[in-house]
Amino acid sequence: MAIYLDHAATTPLRSEVLEAMLPYLTEAYGNASSTHGFGRRARAALDEAHETIASRIGAEAREIVLTSGGTEALNLGLKGAAWAGKAHGHRIVISSVEHHAVGHTVRHLEKFGFEIVELPVDRYGRVDPDNVDAAITDKTVLVAIMLANNEVGTIQPIAEIANRVHAHRGVLLAVDAVQAAPHLEIDVTALGVDLLAMSAHKFEGPKGVGALYLRHGTHILAQQQGGSQERHRRGGTENVAGAVGMATAFGLAVAERAETARRMRRLRERLQKAVLAVDGTELTGHPKDRLPGHLSLIARDTDGTAVAVSLDLHGIAASVGSACTSGSTEVSHVLSAMGYPEEEARGALRLTLGRTTTEAEIDEAAGIIPSVIASMRIGAAAVAADPMGQGVPA
Structure with missing residues (x-):
């Protein structure tokens, strides 16, 4: 056999997820921005997807930005928060074991004057919260630490790290939860995160769709222009079938x-x-x-x-x-x-x-x-x- x-690379698409997606790939093909019946049906499905994803992580629907996957969610969150906070500071702190979707993104920001600080980890790949605290200065705008590592599976003490981060006014905590989402209970309030990224294909959902949790009141600059979708945070016609698939898959994953x-x-x-x-x-x-x-x-x-x-x-x-x-x-x-x-x-x-x-x-x-x-x-x-x-x- x-x-x-x-x-950890990807998962098979659940039959229930495919079944939920099919109507939006066939007869319910309307653009969610259209005002006619086809569009209203698509909009209703999209709104429900936001609600479902948000409720499973203790968030509000308005705090969910749908994206094309985990990589885009992290790019949007990191770049958007960094540029929005540039007047406050230019220092970004990450761990030395982040996924390249984080590491390469902040190195790109380094070309534009941002200072990148990489924290060491222990022999198990864990970050010491004391090191996070020590790395934050009055010029720090953002800290990015993953919830669980994709290569070795180590879980980081995010709640404790969040306490250290938020002891410094104006510093945001961004978390890559792409690997963790299907396996660990996620409550964004209990964790204390400001931004959190997920990807549907890691929990038997479709490829090409993800989500960024953005705590209400947290400001980011949109990185993709061209429309007012996702509350002006991510322009472009929404992938309704993908959103429905992600919401269905995540709901099942959380329940089980x-x-x-x-x-x-x-x-x-x-x-x-x-x-x-x-x-x-x-x-x-x-x-x-x-x-x-x-x-x-x-x-x-x-x-x-x-x-x-x-x-x-x-x-x-x-x-x-x-x-x-x-x-x-x-x-x-x-x-x-x-x-x-x-x-x-x-x-x-x-x-x-x-x-x-x-x-x-x-x-x-x-x-x-x-x-x-x-x-x-x-x-x-x-x-x-x-x-x-x-x-x-x-």
């Missing part, structure tokens, strides 16, 4: 979150026990404060890409890290920030479970993955012993 263990998390954690621990029994393997990320279905590891003396390719040939879909950097020859910036040397970081492997992962799949994977890793280590050792491939002299 084909076994999909790359749910606790039970799904318990089940995924149990299956992940079973797989983890089998894989970490192989010599030279080590769990990366926090051992307890991590996403329930997220297993990331280092297999020393192997090449993670080669292991992933071999697993694919055995019918198992896995990855070496972020899907957004697939094909890059660079070592993971996340593992580097966590203190792993390059030769170890190249042995990274990520196995991520989802709601649809079965016990039978985990049992089969638990038999295949350790043997593949072990064989790759033996092969690497043989090459190291005889790099020219000439064999042992007679």
Whole structure:
């Protein structure tokens, strides 16, 4: 059987979600800005999507900006808040393990005079709230820390970080919750966040749609002009079918979150026990404060890409890290920030479970993955012993 263990990259579209979307791809195709019946039906669906998404994170519908995905949501939030606050300050603080949707965005802002400060993390990839506090000056406008890491699954102490951030007047906290949204309870008030990004395809919704939570009263400058949609914060004709799909998927994910998390954690621990029994393997990320279905590891003396390719040939879909950097020859910036040397970081492997992962799949994977890793280590050792491939002299 084909076994999909790359749910952190994307998830399958739920049948209920497709069913909810279909009317808005066929007969209910009106533009939500139109005043006729077709448009009013589309507008009603769009408004309901805002309400559904907002209610599941303790927000108001007016605080939700629908986007084309998590990357756009983060770009809109970070750039919009930075430019809106430029008169207050030019300093932006991020962690050293942020997704490139954050890291590359703030580096772009650096070209326009913003100062970027990267905070260190511990061996598990966690940020120390004291370091956040120490990095904030009277010129700081924005702090961006992810809720859960996409590569190693570590969960950050966001509520505590928020307390430190908001002790400084005028500083905003932006949170990448793209990986966390389907797995962790999110209450924007309890977390204390000002901006928060999500992406539908991480919780069995459609690709190409996401959302930015923008706390009421928080000002951003729109980054996409051309219309008054999304309360003048994001111009362009709305993706009604995508919005309906995201709202439906998120509603289902939240309703089933606790039970799904318990089940995924149990299956992940079973797989983890089998894989970490192989010599030279080590769990990366926090051992307890991590996403329930997220297993990331280092297999020393192997090449993670080669292991992933071999697993694919055995019918198992896995990855070496972020899907957004697939094909890059660079070592993971996340593992580097966590203190792993390059030769170890190249042995990274990520196995991520989802709601649809079965016990039978985990049992089969638990038999295949350790043997593949072990064989790759033996092969690497043989090459190291005889790099020219000439064999042992007679």
